[in-house]
Amino acid sequence: MDVLEEAELKDSLSKQGYCYLTNLPDNFDFAAQMRTFGPLLKQYAGEIVRDISVDPSIPDDVVTPYNRSELTPHTEWYEFSAVPPRYVALLGKQAAAGEGGETTLADGYEMLAEFSHPRRSELFSATPTWTSQGLAREGVAHESRHPVLSKVDDHLIVRFSTRELHSSDDLVLEYIKLGVDFFRRKHIAIKIDRHALLLWDNWRMLHSRRAFSDSGRHLQRILIGSRSSSSVSADGLAI
Numbered sequence: 001m002d003v004l005e006e007a008e009l010k011d012s013l014s015k016q017g018y019c020y021l022t023n024l025p026d027n028f029d030f031a032a033q034m035r036t037f038g039p040l041l042k043q044y045a046g047e048i049v050r051d052i053s054v055d056p057s058i059p060d061d062v063v064t065p066y067n068r069s070e071l072t073p074h075t076e077w078y079e080f081s082a083v084p085p086r087y088v089a090l091l092g093k094q095a096a097a098g099e100g101g102e103t104t105l106a107d108g109y110e111m112l113a114e115f116s117h118p119r120r121s122e123l124f125s126a127t128p129t130w131t132s133q134g135l136a137r138e139g140v141a142h143e144s145r146h147p148v149l150s151k152v153d154d155h156l157i158v159r160f161s162t163r164e165l166h167s168s169d170d171l172v173l174e175y176i177k178l179g180v181d182f183f184r185r186k187h188i189a190i191k192i193d194r195h196a197l198l199l200w201d202n203w204r205m206l207h208s209r210r211a212f213s214d215s216g217r218h219l220q221r222i223l224i225g226s227r228s229s230s231s232v233s234a235d236g237l238a239i
């Protein structure tokens with residue numbers, strides 16, 4: 001990425017919440033380039049670059065990134081109370097042949113503008129329960145309580161999970177319902193090509209994935225922390 005491209009990417013990120021770059025060179029250094037956006041965070045096994053590919057031992061009726069199932073809308077790291085990664089980056093190594101496999105995105109800030117619940121401001125203080133069944137594969141059983149909305153240095157952080165945000169509060173239940181409906185109406189879908197990069201603002205965007213049939217689909221993921229706050233890796237250590 002040259003200086004001009006980097007400036008264009010940052011402009012797209014702030015205007016629309018994501019950017020998509022294709023035809024990257026063979027020698028594209030994923031980690032080095034992403035470091036220009038912020039500190040890179042360790043993921044579940046301590047790795048910086050995580051492979052997202054199909055594990056044939058996981059049935060497709062399990063909802064996990066590591067099979068061919070459809071995922072449901074969420075933000076990354078919703079299950080942790082610490083400040084979530086600022087950006088998520090996916091690099092295409094091999095797109096799914098045939099139908100499906102697109103990464104889908106919708107603007108969480110736009111979603112909130114539709115949230116007319118009279119107690120909307122309580123989303124900053126109510127503390128629903130978040131679980132992470134998806135981490136069972138990593139040997140992690142996790143549950144925590146923290147608000148849906150928060151702020152860091154005047155930046156609004158939206159957290160969302162369709163399946164793992166739990167509450168009996170009508171405020172939170174309406175938020176989940178609106179999020180699912182908004183995502184269905186407003187998402188965009190990008191099938192990440194080989195040598196292409198999809199980068200989005202994880203404090204703002206909800207994301208998901210369409211089901212697919214090609215077991216050869218392969219992406220790599222990097223999580224990028226915020227320069228202005230204390231981001232936390234999967235092992236709970238501030239970096």
Ligand SMILES: [Fe+2]
Pocket residue numbers: 074075076207
């Ligand atoms: Fe995700």
